[in-house]
Amino acid sequence: MARYGLVIDLDYCIGCYNCQIACKDEHVGNEFAPVAKSQPTFDHFWVGIEEVERNYSDSRIEVTYIPTLSQSKNLLDVAKDGEVYERPDGIVIIDPEKAAGKKELLDACPSGRVYWNEEANVAQKCTFCAHLLDSGWTEPRCVQSCPTSCMIFGDRDDPNSEISKALANGTAQPYNPNETDPSVHYIGLPSPVVSGTVILGDCDECADGAVVTLLDKGGAIANQSTDCFGDFLFKDLDVGKYKVKVEKDGYESNIAEIEVESDVTQLGDIILH
Numbered sequence: 418m419a420r421y422g423l424v425i426d427l428d429y430c431i432g433c434y435n436c437q438i439a440c441k442d443e444h445v446g447n448e449f450a451p452v453a454k455s456q457p458t459f460d461h462f463w464v465g466i467e468e469v470e471r472n473y474s475d476s477r478i479e480v481t482y483i484p485t486l487s488q489s490k491n492l493l494d495v496a497k498d499g500e501v502y503e504r505p506d507g508i509v510i511i512d513p514e515k516a517a518g519k520k521e522l523l524d525a526c527p528s529g530r531v532y533w534n535e536e537a538n539v540a541q542k543c544t545f546c547a548h549l550l551d552s553g554w555t556e557p558r559c560v561q562s563c564p565t566s567c568m569i570f571g572d573r574d575d576p577n578s579e580i581s582k583a584l585a586n587g588t589a590q591p592y593n594p595n596e597t598d599p600s601v602h603y604i605g606l607p608s609p610v611v612s613g614t615v616i617l618g619d620c621d622e623c624a625d626g627a628v629v630t631l632l633d634k635g636g637a638i639a640n641q642s643t644d645c646f647g648d649f650l651f652k653d654l655d656v657g658k659y660k661v662k663v664e665k666d667g668y669e670s671n672i673a674e675i676e677v678e679s680d681v682t683q684l685g686d687i688i689l690h
């Protein structure tokens with residue numbers, strides 16, 4: 418028996434919303450007993466796209482698109498009467514009959530992707546398109562519709578599956594650390610970064626090609642050259658203390674101690690003299 422999971426590589430998610438539209442196309446107006454009643458046309462986003470904008474410098478802003486959906490086993494903890502169950506293949510289902518009137522399920526999902534269907538009087542969420550998998554499909558509609566193939570769906574217990582290989586290198590993380598035994602993981606979640614801009618003090622120009630080295634207490638851990646805007650950016654850091662050393666021929670090197678915080682640590686302009 419497969420144990421299904423999903424890895425989403427955010428470096429390749431372009432925020433096109435195809436996955437959300439495909440989910441609507443599959444579930445609005447279609448009832449798939451016993452796993453789901455029809456999804457309402459409006460206000461339900463069983464897969465929703467969060468947009469995280471991060472400002473690295475005056476010339477560099479990046480947006481990370483994070484598709485989130487609920488396959489959270491946290492729902493099992495609040496479901497006392499069998500209204501939520503986990504199938505042998507790991508898919509978490511809200512029973513559309515037993516869950517009638519159970520609004521408390523809305524608060525149980527860390528990603529907030531459980532929705533209330535007023536007309537059907539039931540909480541609803543992603544089913545991993547269990548009805549399709551049960552009829553022989555190898556992936557849900559949203560995964561099939563993704564133009565960049567950044568959604569990797571499959572059997573986590575099969576060591577040869579693409580998803581097992583994606584999970585094996587340890588870079589994929591759950592979106593919410595409070596989730597119990599998550600089956601959805603992400604590559605490229607926003608992580609602590611350090612950014613800055615190097616300026617040549619004698620001419621007040623951006624320093625193209627200055628060498629910037631990031632050091633921790635063990636020595637240099639990364640270096641790079643500034644771009645034509647004088648910008649540099651170190652990603653995927655841990656929170657903590659570092660040093661940044663900036664060098665360019667003809668100028669005194671500049672070294673500063675910095676404290677990297679959990680989001681973006683902007684060092685601003687670093688002037689070389």
Ligand code: SF4
Pocket residue numbers: 439440441443463464486542543544545546557558559560
């Ligand atoms: S797996 Fe199916 S139900 Fe879940 S978000 Fe994708 S299309 Fe919607």
Ligand code: SF4
Pocket residue numbers: 429430431432433434435436437466482484562563564565566567568
């Ligand atoms: S379809 Fe793929 S690329 Fe488009 S928003 Fe969804 S996950 Fe991202």
